[in-house]
Amino acid sequence: MPERSSRRRGHAAVAALAALSLTGGLTLAGCSSGSEGQKERASDAARRASPAAAPLWDRTPASVAAVGDSITRGFDACSVLADCPEVSWATGTDSGVRSLAVRLLGASKAASHSWNHAVSGARMAQLPEQMALAAQEKPELVAVMIGANDACRDSARIMTPVTDFRASFEASMRQLRATAPKAQVYVSSVPDLKRLWSTGRTNELGKQIWKLGICRSMLGDADNMGAAAVARRDAVRKRVVAYNRVLEDVCAKDARCRYDGGAVFDYRFTGKQLSRWDWFHPGRDGQARLAEIAYRNVTAAGPPA
Known part of the structure; x- marks a missing residue:
């Protein structure tokens, strides 16, 4: 039981690190040589996570x-x-x-x-x-x-x-x-x-x-x-x-x-x-x-x- 719990905690930590890496929340040292596909996925995730810029033209002005x-x-x-x-x-x-x-x-x-x-x-x-x-x-x-x-x-x-x-x-x-x-x-x-x-x-x-x-x-x-x-x-x-x-x-x-x-x-x-x-x-x-x-x-x- 203790050994299985330790393995589960290890897997969870790896998954958390991977998620943070993909959303731009963490940069791991020594990972600058990662694949282009990983970089693109991280960039896409970051764009999705950030709020869209408010449009300058308001179609419903109040005066x-x-x-x-x-x-x-x-x-x-x-x-x-x-x-x-x-x-x-x-x-x-x-x-x-x-x-x-x-x-x-x-x-x-x-x-x-x-x-x-x-x-x-x-x-x-x-x-x-x-x-x-x-x-x-x-x-x-x-x-x-x-x-x-x-x-x-x-x-x-x-x-x-x-x-x-x-x-x-x-x-x-x-x-x-x-x-x-x-x-x-x-x-x-x-x-x-x-x-x-x-x-x-x-x-x-x-x-x-x-x-x-x-x-x-x-x-x-x-x-x-x-x-x-x-x-x-x-x-x-x-x-x-x-x-x-x-x-x-x-x-x-x-x-x-x-x-x-x-x-x-x-x-x-x-x-x-x-x-x-x-x-x-x-x-x-x-x-x-x-x-x-x-x-x-x-x-x-x-x-x-």
């Missing part, structure tokens, strides 16, 4: 701040030439739109845990100031849609240079990170202004509103199909494409930033989804479509391909 321009303010969605933030795709409370905040937080919580710091007419140069205001709210998610006004100028010649656009967006991200280093950022692409012109120009009332000065670089002289007018519109579209490239590039350098992959730029708004007053800004239905796109991308397992 939302919005920054941007007239689209995010719901301009011309409820009445002519006026903001209507309650239908904003990002933080609005309208039950028909079901904004990103409502979809993420629920209607009651969205009212107290979302903030809209967008300003109609804002260009990228104004975004750092908006970001500073948003950061003070300590939001878990900041929704960004800006850039249309950088291309929508009185003349295509005075569109914001791409280098300036980049510098201002980089400054905006630094501004946010200085106060809210862990806030997630969802960046929408700039809409395709030329496609909006093509859709809206079928409405005579809309074209009359355009003459008041909305996006002259694209919408001015709306029915002119001469070479100069076509070239002007193409130049504006090309600049928007360049802006979207900047948004994607700068966002990719921040581990907590997600670009929409060009989803808003690619979206084909119909007349039903545009403002019934200016046939250029999104109406309620268009705001709802923007909310759908944002929610889909924010809650996706990974960023758009």
Whole structure:
């Protein structure tokens, strides 16, 4: 009996040492020449034993701040030439739109845990100031849609240079990170202004509103199909494409930033989804479509391909 007990204790000790060796809990002297297979098994066991790194992107943020321009303010969605933030795709409370905040937080919580710091007419140069205001709210998610006004100028010649656009967006991200280093950022692409012109120009009332000065670089002289007018519109579209490239590039350098992959730029708004007053800004239905796109991308397992 004592001899068998001694053998059992010996076997148990050997088994324990082997287990510790395989899980990386013990390194035995003189074992550096062990087989590659043993090393691989030990490495695999160690990886299984260590907790997985927490993902940087949280698909269920508990608060939302919005920054941007007239689209995010719901301009011309409820009445002519006026903001209507309650239908904003990002933080609005309208039950028909079901904004990103409502979809993420629920209607009651969205009212107290979302903030809209967008300003109609804002260009990228104004975004750092908006970001500073948003950061003070300590939001878990900041929704960004800006850039249309950088291309929508009185003349295509005075569109914001791409280098300036980049510098201002980089400054905006630094501004946010200085106060809210862990806030997630969802960046929408700039809409395709030329496609909006093509859709809206079928409405005579809309074209009359355009003459008041909305996006002259694209919408001015709306029915002119001469070479100069076509070239002007193409130049504006090309600049928007360049802006979207900047948004994607700068966002990719921040581990907590997600670009929409060009989803808003690619979206084909119909007349039903545009403002019934200016046939250029999104109406309620268009705001709802923007909310759908944002929610889909924010809650996706990974960023758009």
